Amino acid sequence: MPGAIRPSFPPPASVPGAGAGLCGGARRRRPPGRGSVLALAACLLSPEGAGASDGGQIRIVYDPPKTAAHREIHDAMRQGRVLERVGAIVGLVRLPTRLTYRLEDCAGEPNAWYAPESRSVTVCYELIASIVRAAPRTQSAAGITREDAIRGPIVQILLHESSHALFDLLDVPILGREEDAADQVASFILLHLAPADARRVLAGSGAFFATLGRHEIIDRSAFADVHGLFWQRFYNLACLAYGSDKRRYRVILAANDLPKERAAGCEEEFSQAAFAFRKLIAPHLRMQPLDGERLRRAFRAAFRS
Helix, strand or coil: CCCCCCCCCCCCCCCCCCCECCCCCECCCCCCCHHHHHHHHHHCCCCCCCCCCEECCEEEEECCCCCHHHHHHHHHHHHHCHHHHHHHHHCCECCCCCEEEEEECCCCCCCEEEECCCCEEEEEHHHHHHHHHHCCCCECCCCCEHHHHHHHHHHHHHHHHHHHHHHHHCCCCCCCCHHHHHHHHHHHHHCCCCHHHHHHHHHHHHHHHHHHHHHCCCCHHHHHCCCCCHHHHHHHHHHHHHHHCCCCCCHHHHCCCCCHHHHCCHHHHHHHHHHHHHHHCHHHECCCCCCHHHHHHHHHHHHCC
16 A cells, blocks of 8 residues: 555645635635634534544544644634544444544645555645635635535545545455545545535535646646546546436536536446445444445434534
């Protein structure tokens, strides 16, 4: 398994930033106060609750930020229990050892990765800040709210890196690129969240992929990267969503976010992902015997914990 993984999302310095506060409105010149911290917590769909914790198999660490600019992110992420909620989903799996989730400063690098040597998923303050900068002031032309544009990428990134952790800790065999497989598992999990949560995370994640895709420099080296191109990741996500429930996600076709030629095979693509999950990961879940509805209830309860 790889060590520190190349950033899934490079710094969107060339992406037009919103210049707004964390969840909307013009950026205030005064230091962020309690109101703006609670606003970001609301963006992440997180109820008020405890902060860092040690949950047995899942350890949560919110490192204090080294710069004042990241204090608001620290307070909102901790109060919102963002890492705890993703950890609760992964905690449904019987892990052979403890897995740590950590939010930390990364010396200016916007990154997130799973490190097998320390068995830890790390997300950088700088990456969260870059997502906030890339989000629209209030709502995008496609109708994506600022809240969803922030929430979606954060959840997708955490689930993506959690997938790398599961591959390593459970010795999951992978045929193909690990980065593609991590996207597939992350998408499969988020599609089992409550419908409202799933739609909002999908919308925000898709919008972020599309935003970065419009500004991605595609040269020869781009095709050698371990990650797919952002537009490829966008269409893969859209296809899995549509294939999971054509009626619920029919808007994807209506909005021309998925070519009809690709859409024709999306139900089979989702079935392949579901089959792989059932064969390779589901046997390690705490709830047995497993069926689709029981899995959905478990994921939804964990994410809302």
